[in-house]
Amino acid sequence: MLDAEARMLLDLMDKAVAEGRPKLHTLPYAVGRAAVDKMSEDSEAEPPEVAAVIDGKFAGPGGDIGYRRYKPIGAADGLLPTLVYYHGGGFVIGTLETHDSTCRRLANKSRCQVIAIDYRLAPEHPFPAPIDDGVAAFRHIRDNAVALGAEPTRLAVGGDSAGGAIAAVVCQAVRDAHEAGPAFQMLIYPATDSSRQSASRQAFSEGYFLTKELIDWFWKAYVPADTDLADLRLSPLLAKDLAGLPPAFVLTAGYDPLRDEGRAYAERLIESGVKTTYVNYPGTIHGFFSLTRFLSQGLKANDEAAAVLGAHFGT
Numbered sequence: 390m391l392d393a394e395a396r397m398l399l400d401l402m403d404k405a406v407a408e409g410r411p412k413l414h415t416l417p418y419a420v421g422r423a424a425v426d427k428m429s430e431d432s433e434a435e436p437p438e439v440a441a442v443i444d445g446k447f448a449g450p451g452g453d454i455g456y457r458r459y460k461p462i463g464a465a466d467g468l469l470p471t472l473v474y475y476h477g478g479g480f481v482i483g484t485l486e487t488h489d490s491t492c493r494r495l496a497n498k499s500r501c502q503v504i505a506i507d508y509r510l511a512p513e514h515p516f517p518a519p520i521d522d523g524v525a526a527f528r529h530i531r532d533n534a535v536a537l538g539a540e541p542t543r544l545a546v547g548g549d550s551a552g553g554a555i556a557a558v559v560c561q562a563v564r565d566a567h568e569a570g571p572a573f574q575m576l577i578y579p580a581t582d583s584s585r586q587s588a589s590r591q592a593f594s595e596g597y598f599l600t601k602e603l604i605d606w607f608w609k610a611y612v613p614a615d616t617d618l619a620d621l622r623l624s625p626l627l628a629k630d631l632a633g634l635p636p637a638f639v640l641t642a643g644y645d646p647l648r649d650e651g652r653a654y655a656e657r658l659i660e661s662g663v664k665t666t667y668v669n670y671p672g673t674i675h676g677f678f679s680l681t682r683f684l685s686q687g688l689k690a691n692d693e694a695a696a697v698l699g700a701h702f703g704t
Contacts, residue, residue, distance in 0.1 A: 391644055392672035398683045399598065399674070414606035418512050421606075422482045429483070433490035434681035434688060437497055438462065444485075447529050450521045451514060454529075455507035457485045458537065459496040469502040470702035471539035472575065473527055477550030477679070479607030480511050480519045488549075491679045491691060498695030500704035501545070502538055504530060508555070512610035519611075520622045523555035524562050531569060543702050545635075547575025547694075549678050550647070551607075554580040557625045557654065560634050573701050574637045575694055577678050578647050579654065581626040583608075584618040587649035597644045599675040604646065626654050631661040638697045640678070640690060643671035666697055 391399075406412060413421045441460040446453040460469070474492055476483040485507050496503040508522035527546055534541040546556040553576040563570040594601035612623065621628050639655035641648045648669070655667035670677065673686045678694075681687040 390672060391674075392684075392686060394684050394686070395644070395673045395677070398680070399596070402598070412602070414600075414602045418481060418610055422510075425478075425482050426484055426487055429478075429487035429679065430489075432680045432682050433488070434494075436490040437493050439493050439496055440464065447533075449509075449525045449529075451509055451518055454509075454522050454526055455485065456526070457489075457492070457505045457507075459492050459503040459505070460538065461496040461500050461502065463497075464500045464502070464704070468535065468540040469538055470543035470545070470704060471502040471504055471530070471534070471537070472496075472499070472545045472547050472698060473530055473556075473571075474503050474505045475508065475523055475546070475548030475552030475555040476505065477548065477552045477577075477676070478510070479604070480516070480551045480611040481607050482510070483551075488679055490681065491549075494681075494688075494691045495695045495698070498692050499699040499702075501698060501702060504537065504539070511607075515610065516612050516616060517622055519551070520555060520558055524559050527559045527563065527571065528568075542572065544571050545573035545575060545698060545701075546571045547577070547698075548579075549577035550675065551580060553577050553651075554625065557581060558622050561621065561625055561628055564633050571635045573698065574635050575698060576637060576639045576651065576654070577690075577694065578641050578645055578651050578675055579639070580647055580650065581624065581654040582650040583612075583623045584627065587646075587653075589649040590646040593644055593646045593648075597646070597674050599646055601646070626650055626657065631657050631663060634658065634661070634663050636664040636701060638666045638694055639668070640694060641667075641669045642673045642675055642677055643669060644673065645675035647675060668693065
């Protein structure tokens with residue numbers, strides 16, 4: 390059954406549309422992005438204080454990539470275990486600001502440094518540009534870890550939705566290139582299979598925030614028309630072998646179109662011998678991990694993800 394808080398939030402969204410607010414998928418991308426990014430910032434819980442916030446940038450494959458480092462309160466001195474975090478938003482929306490409170494909470498609760506990545510977005514930069522930036526960001530942080538306050542052998546990647554997909558692809562890409570990879574992956578309702586319609590994509594195509602129309606709006610901007618949807622950078626679930634990937638925390642939401650592909654990815658990781666913690670929050674919706682001003686389950690999920698990350702690194 391849908392949680393009361395999630396039902397209330399969905400009703401508020403429906404009321405706003407009934408009163409004249411246009412649906413996101415009806416707007417030009419630039420207009421929709423500005424509106425939703427502001428809504429997303431306002432939908433996070435109040436940002437907790439952290440020990441330090443440091444913004445910077447480094448050269449990427451298509452220009453500079455911005456980042457924001459969060460140093461947790463109460464962490465030990467010296468180099469820190471570090472989570473490289475990719476925000477969600479369908480590869481079209483989202484910024485460092487839309488996930489600021491979430492990253493702060495993850496840092497404090499895990500006692501790990503978090504480095505959020507401001508990767509390029511579609512339609513200005515379609516596939517594979519966001520993926521390319523995600524992989525480049527991990528490689529840069531890995532290769533310059535000490536300068537960024539990170540312990541080189543204790544790096545994790547993570548993200549929500551599109552960001553979870555980027556994190557999963559990063560792990561596969563560096564493994565397949567026989568490079569040093571992340572020591573942990575945090576995948577929050579990741580998009581893992583764009584080649585077919587899962588049961589949850591069909592069951593929750595309307596009425597639960599992330600609709601089929603909205604997914605199609607994102608996809609039209611992100612994926613060129615002639616792209617092979619079986620490309621593993623779009624559908625990491627289709628990889629023949631997931632062995633050798635880092636330990637994982639995979640989280641899904643019960644009323645989320647992406648639920649089944651997230652769960653399937655966790656199951657395949659487990660079958661491949663990868664130590665994996667899988668958690669489903671049955672009564673809530675896509676996006677709840679950062680809709681923390683309205684959904685207390687999101688705060689609980691933030692804390693659970695951070696606890697698993699902290700336990701992995703012994704912080």
